[in-house]
Amino acid sequence: MGVTGNRGWSSSSLSPFAVSYVHNGDTFRSPFRDRDEKGFVDAIVEDLRHVIATTTAGDVACMIAEPIQGVGGFTVPPDGLLGALQEVCREFGILWITDEVQTGWGRTGENFWGYQAHRLEPDILTFAKGLGNGLAMAGVVASASLMDSVNANSISTFGGNPLVCAGALANFDYLLANDLQANSLHQGEAMFAALRPLAEELSIVGDVRGKGLMVGIELVGADGREPNAAAAAAVLEQCRENGLLIGKGGLYGNCLRVAPPLTLTDEECAEGTSILVDALRAVAGR
Ligand SMILES: Cc1ncc(COP(=O)(O)O)c(C=O)c1O
Numbered sequence: 651m652g653v654t655g656n657r658g659w660s661s662s663s664l665s666p667f668a669v670s671y672v673h674n675g676d677t678f679r680s681p682f683r684d685r686d687e688k689g690f691v692d693a694i695v696e697d698l699r700h701v702i703a704t705t706t707a708g709d710v711a712c713m714i715a716e717p718i719q720g721v722g723g724f725t726v727p728p729d730g731l732l733g734a735l736q737e738v739c740r741e742f743g744i745l746w747i748t749d750e751v752q753t754g755w756g757r758t759g760e761n762f763w764g765y766q767a768h769r770l771e772p773d774i775l776t777f778a779k780g781l782g783n784g785l786a787m788a789g790v791v792a793s794a795s796l797m798d799s800v801n802a803n804s805i806s807t808f809g810g811n812p813l814v815c816a817g818a819l820a821n822f823d824y825l826l827a828n829d830l831q832a833n834s835l836h837q838g839e840a841m842f843a844a845l846r847p848l849a850e851e852l853s854i855v856g857d858v859r860g861k862g863l864m865v866g867i868e869l870v871g872a873d874g875r876e877p878n879a880a881a882a883a884a885v886l887e888q889c890r891e892n893g894l895l896i897g898k899g900g901l902y903g904n905c906l907r908v909a910p911p912l913t914l915t916d917e918e919c920a921e922g923t924s925i926l927v928d929a930l931r932a933v934a935g936r
Contacts, residue, residue: 675727759862
């Protein structure tokens with residue numbers, strides 16, 4: 651809540667931190683969307699310089715970013731964008747935090763961590779959710795010198811819970827032994843093959859994007875751009891009625907977010923994708 655730029659997840663703009671926001675790299679909704687990839691990346695890098703110059707005193711602690719936005723609607727920046735932003739951060743001594751809560755543990759298929767698509771060397775990596783597989787597990791990774799600089803006491807009732815750690819290790823072993831990263835890539839490809847053509851076929855589908863088992867579908871109005879939150883809600887409900895639970899999000903609540911378990915089988919993938927495609931067609935036809 652203290653750092654998010656997504657109004658739907660923050661009921662107040664007040665925060666104990668002084669937070670500035672840079673462009674999120676959304677290639678569908680950005681004012682820079684008509685530029686080629688290099689022009690797009692250059693514009694966002696310039697935006698970062700401008701934000702540092704105009705909204706900070708130059709003494710910024712860190713930059714935090716998700717390699718693919720989660721509740722932001724699974725927006726995928728061009729590969730390499732975050733690395734280009736980090737070059738600017740380094741000039742100013744700004745540490746980079748990669749938030750891998752949704753992108754970690756192989757979910758993006760092509761990489762184990764989302765940041766690896768960006769020629770980026772994070773100073774701090776945070777993770778949660780996926781590793782616990784339902785158990786309350788979260789963590790942070792950084793160099794000893796960085797972690798040791800936090801010198802106040804830090805202990806919590808459930809932190810380091812041995813039962814949860816045992817569960818997380820079991821999940822981790824399973825994930826590695828069964829190469830669930832490769833499964834993410836494989837199942838994601840099948841879903842994208844079925845869903846991407848819908849952006850041409852159905853007027854309500856503005857954008858299909860994502861990597862691996864992070865599949866986002868942005869729903870729009872007749873002009874092809876106006877956020878269509880009502881259609882997103884209708885597709886979500888239609889899926890639920892047919893036995894498929896999917897998520898919703900995006901800054902305007904008009905993006906479907908599909909993030910199945912990394913253990914998804916071919917049969918489950920085919921069944922779920924078909925329910926989703928049918929729901930999109932049904933809502934588009936209304
Ligand atoms: C990308 C991302 N980062 C951070 C969080 C918050 O994590 P935690 O609840 O472990 O603080 C969430 C959602 O809970 C999230 O989706």
